[in-house]
Amino acid sequence: MRGCHPAPPVDFLTHLPRRLVRGVLVWSAILLTGHVLLHLVWRFRNAPKPLRDLFAFASEDSLVTWTSVAVTIALAIACVALGVLKNERGWKLTGLFFAYLSLDDEAMLHERLSWLSGVEDGVSFSWTFVVLPVMALFGLAVFVHIWRASTTSRSARRRTVAAYGMWAGALGLEGVERALVHSGERWRGFPVHLYQQLAEEWLEMVAPCVLLAAVLTLIGDVARAQIAERDTFERPPDERLRDERP
Template sequence: MIYPESRLVGRIMVISTVLTFVSFAVAVTDPDRDARNELARWLDVLGENSLPTWWSTALLLTAAFACALAGAAARAGRVVGAGAWFTAAGLVGAFSLTELSGVHRRLGGIGRLVLGEGVLTRNWFAVAAVLVPVLVAVLVVLGARVGTPARGPLVAGGVLIMVSAVGGEFVAAVLGGRTGPATAPVLAAHLGELGENAGAALVVAAALRVLVLSGAGDVLRVRHRTTFGDDGDGVPVRLTGLWLGLGGVSAALALLSLGFVLADPAQPLLRDLRLFVDLLVEHNLPTWWSVALLATAALVHLATFLVARAAGAPEARFWLVTAGVLALLSLDDQSQLHERSEQLGRLFVEETGSFPFYWLIPGAVAGVAVAAAVVALAVRVRARARALLVGGIALMLATGLGLEVVQGLFMAAGNEGLGFAVGYHVEELGEDVGVILLIAAALATARVTGGRSLTLSYADRRAPLPDPVPARQGASGGS
C-alpha cells in the first residue's frame, strides 16, 4: 500500500539529497576547508554553522514534534502506545541535540569518568557501540507498543538514524578522517549525514501513519487512527503547564550557564561541562534549546495557518509568513547568518575602534523586516494575540539587537567581567521568552480542545465538529 505521507518523505529526501550533493561537490572541488569562502562553509554538511546541519537538526526536531503529537492523540483517544510515542519523541529530540552540539564527542570523557581509563573509554565510538544496541532494543519495544502500520517505519527510521550517525563517522575515521583530503572518508561522512535525514523522514512517516487529519468549517481535528467514539463538545486544553515548562527551562539554562561562568571551574570535566552550557559558546545545550524553540514556534504558526485557512480567515496567509520568518530565525540561530553579514555592515560605516558587532547594521534592517511581518499579522487578530505578538517581537528585537550593542561596547572597552556576563545571559533569556510569547500568540488564536481527539478552532468562530474522514482505506489496526 502507498501511504499519502510517502510524498512528504519523498520531498524531504529530495531536499536532503540536494544539500548533501552540493556539500560533497564543495568538498571535492575545494578540499581545503580553511581556504573556502563563507558561502562554501555555509553549504558544508560536515561543518558547523551551516545550512545542511540546520536542516538535519530541524528535521529531527520535526520528527520529535510529530511523535509527540502522535502520543498526545493516542492519550486523548485512550489508545495504547501513548507513552511509546512520547519516549520516541525524547530519543529523536536527543539526536537533534547531538546533531547541533556534537555532544556524542564528549562521551569518551564521560566514559572515563564513570569507568576509568580503558579500551571502552578511549573515544566516543566505544561508548556508542554499547549504547546503540541498547537503544535499538528500546526502539523494537516501542515499535511493538505503537502497533501497525507505524511499527516498521518507526523502528527502521530510528535504527537508520543511529547507525548512520555512528557508522558514518566511524567509517570516515577508519578511512582517514571525515575532513579529508581523501575523497573516500568524506563520501562516507556525507552518506552518514544523508542516512540520518532518511531516518528522520521515516520517523515522521511513522507518526503520520497513526494520525487522521480532518477539517470542515473552522476546525481541524487530529485523532489517532484507532480511536472510536464521539468527542462531544470537547474540553479546552489548559496550556499553563506548557508556558511554565518552556519558561522554566529557559530560565534554568540561563542560571546554569551564569553559575558556571562565574565559578569558572578548573577541573577538566567541569570545564567541558561549562562549554556545554555556556550561553556565549556556540553549539551547545542552550543554542539547541533556542533553535528548538524557534522551530517549534514555526510549526505552531504553520498549524495556525492551516486552521485559519480552513476557517476562511483573511489573515491566514500572514500566519504562513510568520511561520517562514521563525524558521529563518531558527536557521540564523544555528548557522550564525547574522554574524556572517559583518563584512556587509563594514561597507556602510567606517570601522571605529574595536567594536566587534558590525553585523548589527544589516541585522537592524532584517529586524525591521521581521517586525513588519509580525505587525502585519498583529493588526489583523484579536487583542490578546495582538499583545502577545507585539510583545514577543519587541522583546526579541530589544534583547537580540539592543543588548548586543551593549555587549559590543563592553568588548570594545575590554571589559568582559560581571556586567558583560549578566548582559548576555539576560539577552539570551529575553530572546527565548520573546519566542515563547509568539508561540502563545498562535495558541491564543487557535483554540485547542480535547476529547477523543485534538481539535483546533480558529479565534471565536464556531462550527459543528466534523466527523473525521480517514486519510486511507483498508489500513490494518493495532496499538
C-alpha cells in the same frame, strides 16, 4: 448526534500556552543556574569544559542555543498550521520567516554576512549595518500581521507585545556590547559584558516561546470556532429551528 465531538483537544490547546510559558521559565531558570554555577562561581570553574560549554549562554553549541532553535522551529510550524486552518497565506509566510530565523540562529548567517558592511571590528557587531534593517522590516510586518489577527484575543496580543519587547531588549543589549567590551569594566571579578551576554541570550531564548504561546492561543480559538460551527451544522434541522425561534 449533539455533543458527539470530543472537546479534550481544544481544552488542551486552551491550557497549553500558559503551561508552555511556565515550562520555559522553569527550563531557563535551570540553564541560568547551570551557567552561573559553572562559569561565575569560582569553586565550580574547574568543572570539565564540555559540561561548562553545555550551559554556556554565549556558546552556539549550548543547550540555550538548541532550545532557542527548537522553539523557533516549533513557532514556524505553528504559524504554518494556523495558515492551513484559516487558509491564509500570511500565516504561512510568517512561518517561513521564523523558519529562516531558526536557520540563522543555528548557522549564524547574519554574523557571516557582516563582511558586506565593510566594517571589521573583530566582535561581529558589523552585521547590524547590513542585516538588522532588513530583519527589522520583516519583524515589524510580522508583528502587525499577528496584532491584526488577534483582535479577539487579548492574551495573544499581550504575549505578542511581551515577545517583541524581549527581542527589542536583546537588540538593545547587543547594541551596547561593543562599548562594554572595550570599557574593561568588571563586576565581582568578571567583565561586565559577560553579564550583558547572559541577559541578551536569555531574552532571545524566552521570546520565541512567549510568541509561540500567542500563536497557540489563536490556534485554539480557531479550533473552537470550527468545532462549534460543525456541531451547529450537524444538529437535526428541527433542533436548529427551535433554537432560532424567539
